[in-house]
Amino acid sequence: MSSTINTKFSRRSFLRTSSLASGGMLIGFNFFTACKDSVKMPVDIAKLNYNDFNAFIKISNEGMVTIFSPNPEIGQGVKTSMPMLIAEELDVPWENVNVVQGILDTQNYTRQVAGGSQSIRFGWDALRETGATARQMLVNAAAAKWGVDASECSAKQGVITNGKGETLGYGDVVNEAAALENERATERAAKIAALAEGEEMPAETIKLKDPKDFTLIGTDIGNVDIDKIITGKPLFGLDYKAEGMVYATVLRPPAFGQVLESYDATAAKAVPGVIDVITIGEKAKAMMAKEQIDWTAKLASSEKVVVIAENSWAAIKGKEALQAEWSVSTPLESTKAHDKILVDLLDGNEFTTLRKDGDVEKAFKQADRVVERTYESPFLPHNCMEPMNFYANVTDSKIHLVGPVQTPASAASTVANLLGRDEKDIRLEMTRMGGGFGRRLYGDFVYEAAEISDKIRKPVKMFSTREDDMTTGVYRPAIKYRIAASIKNGEVTGYRLKEAAVNGNMYGLIPNFFPAGAIENYQVDVATYNSNITTGAWRAPYTNFLSYAEQSFLDELAEAIDQDPVEMRMNLLEKVKETTDDRIEYSAERLQDVLKLAVEKSGYRNPKDGVFQGVSAYYCHNTHVAEVADVVMEGNQPVVKKITVAVDCGIVVNPLGAMNQIEGGAIDGVGHAMFSDFVFENGMATSNNYDKYRLIRMKETPIVETHFVKNTLSPTGLGEPALPPAAAAVAIAIKKATGNRVYKQPFISNMDAKPILG
Amino acid sequence: MPTYKLKINGVPNEIEASPDMPLLWALRDNLNMVGTKFGCGIGQCGACTVHVDGNAARSCQLQVSQLDGKEITTIEGLSEDGSHPVQQAWKEVDVPQCGYCQSGQIMTASAFLEKNTDPSREQIRSAMHGNICRCASYNRIENAVVKAAQKKMA
Numbered sequence: 001m002s003s004t005i006n007t008k009f010s011r012r013s014f015l016r017t018s019s020l021a022s023g024g025m026l027i028g029f030n031f032f033t034a035c036k037d038s039v040k041m042p043v044d045i046a047k048l049n050y051n052d053f054n055a056f057i058k059i060s061n062e063g064m065v066t067i068f069s070p071n072p073e074i075g076q077g078v079k080t081s082m083p084m085l086i087a088e089e090l091d092v093p094w095e096n097v098n099v100v101q102g103i104l105d106t107q108n109y110t111r112q113v114a115g116g117s118q119s120i121r122f123g124w125d126a127l128r129e130t131g132a133t134a135r136q137m138l139v140n141a142a143a144a145k146w147g148v149d150a151s152e153c154s155a156k157q158g159v160i161t162n163g164k165g166e167t168l169g170y171g172d173v174v175n176e177a178a179a180l181e182n183e184r185a186t187e188r189a190a191k192i193a194a195l196a197e198g199e200e201m202p203a204e205t206i207k208l209k210d211p212k213d214f215t216l217i218g219t220d221i222g223n224v225d226i227d228k229i230i231t232g233k234p235l236f237g238l239d240y241k242a243e244g245m246v247y248a249t250v251l252r253p254p255a256f257g258q259v260l261e262s263y264d265a266t267a268a269k270a271v272p273g274v275i276d277v278i279t280i281g282e283k284a285k286a287m288m289a290k291e292q293i294d295w296t297a298k299l300a301s302s303e304k305v306v307v308i309a310e311n312s313w314a315a316i317k318g319k320e321a322l323q324a325e326w327s328v329s330t331p332l333e334s335t336k337a338h339d340k341i342l343v344d345l346l347d348g349n350e351f352t353t354l355r356k357d358g359d360v361e362k363a364f365k366q367a368d369r370v371v372e373r374t375y376e377s378p379f380l381p382h383n384c385m386e387p388m389n390f391y392a393n394v395t396d397s398k399i400h401l402v403g404p405v406q407t408p409a410s411a412a413s414t415v416a417n418l419l420g421r422d423e424k425d426i427r428l429e430m431t432r433m434g435g436g437f438g439r440r441l442y443g444d445f446v447y448e449a450a451e452i453s454d455k456i457r458k459p460v461k462m463f464s465t466r467e468d469d470m471t472t473g474v475y476r477p478a479i480k481y482r483i484a485a486s487i488k489n490g491e492v493t494g495y496r497l498k499e500a501a502v503n504g505n506m507y508g509l510i511p512n513f514f515p516a517g518a519i520e521n522y523q524v525d526v527a528t529y530n531s532n533i534t535t536g537a538w539r540a541p542y543t544n545f546l547s548y549a550e551q552s553f554l555d556e557l558a559e560a561i562d563q564d565p566v567e568m569r570m571n572l573l574e575k576v577k578e579t580t581d582d583r584i585e586y587s588a589e590r591l592q593d594v595l596k597l598a599v600e601k602s603g604y605r606n607p608k609d610g611v612f613q614g615v616s617a618y619y620c621h622n623t624h625v626a627e628v629a630d631v632v633m634e635g636n637q638p639v640v641k642k643i644t645v646a647v648d649c650g651i652v653v654n655p656l657g658a659m660n661q662i663e664g665g666a667i668d669g670v671g672h673a674m675f676s677d678f679v680f681e682n683g684m685a686t687s688n689n690y691d692k693y694r695l696i697r698m699k700e701t702p703i704v705e706t707h708f709v710k711n712t713l714s715p716t717g718l719g720e721p722a723l724p725p726a727a728a729a730v731a732i733a734i735k736k737a738t739g740n741r742v743y744k745q746p747f748i749s750n751m752d753a754k755p756i757l758g
Numbered sequence: 759m760p761t762y763k764l765k766i767n768g769v770p771n772e773i774e775a776s777p778d779m780p781l782l783w784a785l786r787d788n789l790n791m792v793g794t795k796f797g798c799g800i801g802q803c804g805a806c807t808v809h810v811d812g813n814a815a816r817s818c819q820l821q822v823s824q825l826d827g828k829e830i831t832t833i834e835g836l837s838e839d840g841s842h843p844v845q846q847a848w849k850e851v852d853v854p855q856c857g858y859c860q861s862g863q864i865m866t867a868s869a870f871l872e873k874n875t876d877p878s879r880e881q882i883r884s885a886m887h888g889n890i891c892r893c894a895s896y897n898r899i900e901n902a903v904v905k906a907a908q909k910k911m912a
Contacts (some may be wrong), residue, residue, distance in 0.1 A: 010849065039875065077855070140844075152829055169851065220852075222849065222852045223852055223854055223857070225842055225854075225857065226848075226849050226854065229832075229848075229850070229854050229857040229860050229861070229862065230845040230848050230849055230854075230861075230864060231793065231833065231836075231837075231840045231845065232791070232792070232793015232794070232832065232833030232834050232840075232861045233793065234792045235857070236795075236858060237790070238796060239792040240796075241790070241792075245895070247787070258870050272759055272776045273776065296824050310778075310784045311775075311783060311788070312785040312786065312787050313775075313776070313778075313779045313780065313783040313787070314776070316799070317776075332855030375875060383854065384858075385795070385797050385803070385805060385859050385890065385891075385892045385893075386795070386856075386858045387796065387797075424806040432856070432857065433815075434795075434856050434857070434859075435856045435857060435858060435892050435893060436856075437892075465798075465799055466797065466798040466799055466800070466803075467799075479792075480771075528827035620886055628767075657852070660852065660855055660895060660898065661855070663894070663895065663897050663898070664855055664894040664895055665894075665895060667894035667897075668894045670796045689798055689799075689800050689802065690798050690800070690803050690890065691800060691802050695890055695892065696894065697887050697888075697889075697890060697896075698883050698886045698887045698889070698896050698899070698900070699883045699884065699887045699895040700899075701883075701894070701897065703897060732806075743778075
């Protein structure tokens, strides 16, 4: 008998069951809200109602399990790993599990969002409890069938065994389980009705497995969509088609700050296959006028010209043939001007203080020496491989939306708002997404598709070209950091970080990430410049660049006080161990452990001849990561050959998928830091496709070697945390290889940059 | 609109299209073969790679009017059931993250391995350099090509 852990938290009130007309049992559940008592479960699988439940488990008479996975899949693997949590506790062989992307509940489900590497962290308890509860229902049904007590029975790998060694498969008892659960629900309702005022139902307990007894969690499970991906089956938003669907491209202002003045559609309409040319934007503007709206305000501040066509090519050619005049509504900005504005902000005195320990001014005055450096990063587009697109079919009775979006719930409610419709009329289906990286958190493309379909009253697929995507997108904001530290008697006594950023500053607990808590006098100050260029979350917001600045700076500080950079970090972390500051979310021990592991596995203490290594350690998105970069010189060029990554993400649910995230995250971090630049002139992006915008490619790719810290702590996410430490590790290795530090991204064009200050 | 004959995965098709329509859109919109992906439209990312007479080619750069008599293979026709050694290697290595670029990667790799049956890692890296994977599953792509080469030899 496996050992188990009782959990007080009851799934019962979160679950409903029904017998299916086609045989088998359906379990509906909701992560965050108890189900309403009036809610009825469907008996027809085709009528799953995601308004009351956000996920379903179907167990067939054959014992096959279908899990309707609720979270959006952008490539981070949750469509595989989240169902694994259910299947582990339900205790079914993974071969008997089929995973289907669920449709969205736009009313009740608050965390149906892919972002912030939080899916697994939030789902860890809820999904396991759901699986365990379902298993218990089946065991109860088998016990009733045998006429024995349920405590005499156990379940393993889809088979229930009683004290006499008799067995029943899950499929053999699903119909009984559903009936039993219905009786139970009736009894429960009666008990609730009989409760005195203020009295609550006693919490039920459900047994969860001890992590050491996991048979599925911790094993390598391949991507559940793999067969469809390798054979080219329709999966993505751009692949979705419907009867009578037309295609639409949108001509948006080419520069931020411009609005449509006039247009001539004569040539566009002459393109074979073009059906019509219309404009949209009135509804978006009306909605914006009515209420405070998010960043999309800027993209929606102008009317846009839409080409409706019979096929994609005609839509693209039609857009190219459009003649449009634009006028300037707000100043056209440039990277050159931003550079000056941000430096001026750093030089100025207008800051908001996000963390203040001790007295940095005093520490700086009393110091033997102050080291100060400035780090600079450009805007970056997300460049999801699948360009933004969405399908919309707006009719008088319903609105059907299908496509790739990371925030389906808010997209649906905004569409309701935009079109003045009831949210209940909206059905939003998510497709697999060809990358997200933060871009698909913003639903501008959903609103455009909806407004187009509303106007033409036809099903439409709105899609962007690569040029549209790159030039009318949302960007990682350009940011500059200035970090200063005071040194007294060989110790770091003070540390001040200033951030000057476009359109917004670091948020949440970020100002309290390492090295906060480790230095007595410590201050984080931020300042913002508001631009009309749309900016937003980009994989590991803020930390994707902050980690590079801080970890590079720590390396330079170690040099200044003549300490080994690893030792210096270990010593700093030592000081955090006794902290009582509850804003310090990172664990000093766990950060030390990943640092030690990365140092050990990378051979950092004995590098091979000609190999230069840089080390960095960072905590973000609840996961602790350390990385060592190996750089060699090829001619005059430093080349990144390898990244050794040590990760503490608690229990690794699916090592195969986890390592894929880590490999990709580390390479993404190296690639953007080394190669990617994005410049604005007169409000317009100067690169619009991959011939002018450099993404890392195969030959430049380091080998990533991943090592996990083994423990049984609850799992944390991996979509983002491997990215931030990579750039600093590379920059530090480049310093060792060339003697020069790099203070500005991308490194490739700033490799010989001299320190700006100091 | 004129009609064009396209032989795709061994099957003759006739489509009505403007002469400059790229094969990419003919496949996706006219023929409902959406495995070939749109990534950049200028032949820079490789997501739309197909085989033309056995050579890897960017379908966004090929016009339907130029393809008469050519043998075109798409991801849908690489094998009937995903059993091609390259597809199997992709599955065993569990290459994809988002998966969007992978049919293009597989088509580039499969054409390459027809010409070079025993490639070095360096040759593999060169051969795959034209295909962008934004999720950066590059290590796995490289390993899957190595594995596919072994499978083909076996």
